[in-house]
Amino acid sequence: MAFALKNKFLVFILIVSGALASAMSRTLSETVVAEKYKQWMAQYGRTYEMKEEENMRFEVFKNNLEYIENFNNMGNQPYKLSINEFADLTNEEFLAYYAGYKIIPSTVSSKTKRFKYQNLTNVPASIDWRNKGAVTQIKDQGHCGSCWAFSTVAAVEGIAKIKTGRLFSLSEQQLVDCVRTKGSQGCKGGWMHDAFEYIVKNHGLAEETRYPYKKKDGTCSPRKAAIKAVQILGYEDVPHKNEEALLKAASQQPVSVALDGNGTAFQFYSGGVFTGPCRTSLNHAVTVVGYGTSEDGSKYWLIKNSWGKSWGENGYMRIKRDFNSKKGLCGIAKRASYPVA
Ligand SMILES: *[C@@H]1O[C@H](CO)[C@@H](O)[C@H](O)[C@H]1NC(C)=O
Numbered sequence: 382m383a384f385a386l387k388n389k390f391l392v393f394i395l396i397v398s399g400a401l402a403s404a405m406s407r408t409l410s411e412t413v414v415a416e417k418y419k420q421w422m423a424q425y426g427r428t429y430e431m432k433e434e435e436n437m438r439f440e441v442f443k444n445n446l447e448y449i450e451n452f453n454n455m456g457n458q459p460y461k462l463s464i465n466e467f468a469d470l471t472n473e474e475f476l477a478y479y480a481g482y483k484i485i486p487s488t489v490s491s492k493t494k495r496f497k498y499q500n501l502t503n504v505p506a507s508i509d510w511r512n513k514g515a516v517t518q519i520k521d522q523g524h525c526g527s528c529w530a531f532s533t534v535a536a537v538e539g540i541a542k543i544k545t546g547r548l549f550s551l552s553e554q555q556l557v558d559c560v561r562t563k564g565s566q567g568c569k570g571g572w573m574h575d576a577f578e579y580i581v582k583n584h585g586l587a588e589e590t591r592y593p594y595k596k597k598d599g600t601c602s603p604r605k606a607a608i609k610a611v612q613i614l615g616y617e618d619v620p621h622k623n624e625e626a627l628l629k630a631a632s633q634q635p636v637s638v639a640l641d642g643n644g645t646a647f648q649f650y651s652g653g654v655f656t657g658p659c660r661t662s663l664n665h666a667v668t669v670v671g672y673g674t675s676e677d678g679s680k681y682w683l684i685k686n687s688w689g690k691s692w693g694e695n696g697y698m699r700i701k702r703d704f705n706s707k708k709g710l711c712g713i714a715k716r717a718s719y720p721v722a
């Protein structure tokens with residue numbers, strides 16, 4: 382009897398101390414997260430008008446941080462995640478603000494026929510167009526679905542440097558303001574095809590400094606668009622769903638591609654060769670500015686993004702190449718195109 386009683390008491394003590402310990406670790410980690418949140422707000426100059434907003438954003442931040450730490454703690458992942466300037470956004474919000482590629486309806490026959498690199502042989506094993514001075518610094522599209530304009534501009538900057546020897550930083554805002562079609566609507570999203578076509582018809586694109594980026598829709602300014610830095614003759618599609626063709630094109634110039642940037646892992650990618658998870662419904666546009674093989678032997682595409690330098694490898698991502706699907710990982714080989722100069 383005495384024994385049983387003592388035991389019950391012990392059980393009681395264990396339960397109480399267990400609850401205390403877990404309550405303590407909860408508050409402790411809450412404090413740690415709160416401290417990280419404060420540091421993060423300071424680092425990215427984030428302020429919220431309302432306390433409710435700040436509290437709500439804190440919950441989002443905490444969920445993201447948990448996802449990131451769980452992912453990194455899983456070990457043997459080929460890539461890493463980290464907190465970046467998008468840490469207070471859910472993945473849905475993030476995509477709504479920072480993507481902007483529109484899926485081309487199958488009714489729009491958009492594929493060009495000629496592929497000038499079709500018969501190319503001796504494709505180099507790796508290339509990095511940054512080392513050839515054909516890539517401008519990482520830009521930031523802000524809360525505007527203008528990825529399509531950034532993807533276009535990076536490809537045009539590249540071919541202009543390759544053809545003329547001069548690297549100009551060109552205007553995305555001109556495309557955001559002046560390309561108006563059914564599919565391309567400034568910050569509401571667009572297509573690189575429309576942008577290439579506009580540049581051809583307009584006989585060129587202005588420099589960034591003449592027509593600076595505003596992170597929002599504006600009215601097309603013929604005055605700012607008048608002085609053109611770079612002209613292109615046209616554009617061509619890389620044969621769809623063909624990574625080998627994409628390789629040929631990317632060996633000759635930076636190439637505009639669309640991909641599926643859906644998912645928290647993509648949002649917080651910070652380095653290594655990205656291997657998914659992702660699907661292939663295209664919602665974001667970037668530019669392939671190289672390819673190669675990492676030290677551990679994984680083949681990758683080097684992509685230039687427009688989400689600032691806090692994302693990825695200083696704004697870039699290496700994403701798995703030669704994926705066992707014709708579409709490529711995240712659909713990267715589905716809709717590639719490049720300007721012709
Ligand atoms: C590639 O070679 C084939 C066969 O010689 C030729 O018909 C085709 O026009 C070539 N393509 C290009 C883009 O030069």
Ligand SMILES: *[C@@H]1O[C@H](CO)[C@@H](O)[C@H](O)[C@H]1NC(C)=O
Nearest residue numbers: 476641643644660662663664
């Ligand atoms: C992202 O993925 C989720 C879940 O798979 C899906 O519900 C959502 O529609 C996707 N969003 C986009 C933009 O593809």
